[in-house]
Amino acid sequence: MQEEELQALLDKLTTLPAIEKREPNMFSIGARGHYENPVSDVLAFFLWPEAEHGLGNRVLEALLSCLPQGQALDASLVCAPEREASTEKGNRIDMLLESDEWVLVLENKIRHQQNNPFEDYQDHLKTEAAYRHKDFYYVVLSPEGKAPAGWHGIAYKALLTALSECLGKAFITGPVNKWLVLLREFILHLESLMMKSAIPETTERFVLENLDQIQEMLNLKNNVIKSVQEEGLRYLENHFADQGYEISTRLNHWYGYPALRYAFSHWVSASDVVLYLNATPGETFDVRTYACNLTSEALREEAKACLNHETYEAPWNEGQGKIIGFQVLIDQKNVDKHALFAEIARQMAVLDDFELTKRGE
Incomplete structure (x- = not known):
């Protein structure tokens, strides 16, 4: 490489947009938290009002607030959220939430593909005797809030906004503990997953075009x-x-x-x-x-x-x-x-x- 070419490349480098600095979190450091199952496991823990986190029904209220008229729903559960609930056809529902008045199917889609057997999930609720006389809610949690017909889509951005408000209230009304810290880390991790690349497109294109x-x-x-x-x-x-x-x-x-x-x-x-x-x-x-x-x-x-x-x-x-x-x-x-x-x-x-x-x- 000639000195003039080297200097031109260095000059161009100084004009590129800076790479965004993001705060690391415990899920992003060597963990498998970007997979849907670990994310759903943590979310299910915080959604259960009786769990050890001591936040009561705050996280459940945050989720329900993202649904039309969801704030009118009773934010309580009769049992812990069921993970990987099996249908009669052998399919698995990401998460099943049940209260005295309603049953909610939650499909968590960290990535954009939605090729689940949604109709089978709906049939499972309709044929389950224990769910008679209860209202059914079918929810897909995804980056863009998209959902198939008959389902309600919640964008991760909306849920994260609700969770941040929940976290803020918890910090104000109670002592800081490890569960609040863990919830904050979880929110940071989900935010990082939903964000676009921290590398500006201009910078990425420059590197790819000048790799040699x-x-x-x-x-x-x-x-x-x-x-x-x-x-x-x-x-x-x-x-x-x-x-x-x-x-x-x-x-x-x-x-x-x-x-x-x-x-x-x-x-x-x-x-x-x-x-x-x-x-x-x-x-x-x-x-x-x-x-x-x-x-x-x-x-x-x-x-x-x-x-x-x-x-x-x-x-x-x-x-x-x-x-x-x-x-x-x-x-x-x-x-x-x-x-x-x-x-x-x-x-x-x-x-x-x-x-x-x-x-x-």
């Missing part, structure tokens, strides 16, 4: 970082040639940015010196020393005394106090690689003195 150049740019970036890492290793090998030290190096990525790690092979601890090329806006490159395996307070104090040079920023602790970090910030503008390598060498020499003379005492 973007991949070429990524390859270029990786090759440059690898080259800098190897050049740093050669510099250090020459710098410490008289000592005959063997030097090891590793490449990590912290928050997407490269961290080039260097250490002497004779160190018995995991201590090392790291060049962190942090290009996050508002941040800067730095060279940092990690003194590791500090197993006693005396060794921690020795590390502080030996390593805490006046050029360092304030040190910090990691690993429950068994690691101390020191860093020197580096101006990213007009970065001199040899100055970076010289700073790495300086910190390695100081750390080497600690590792050889202090750790064994």
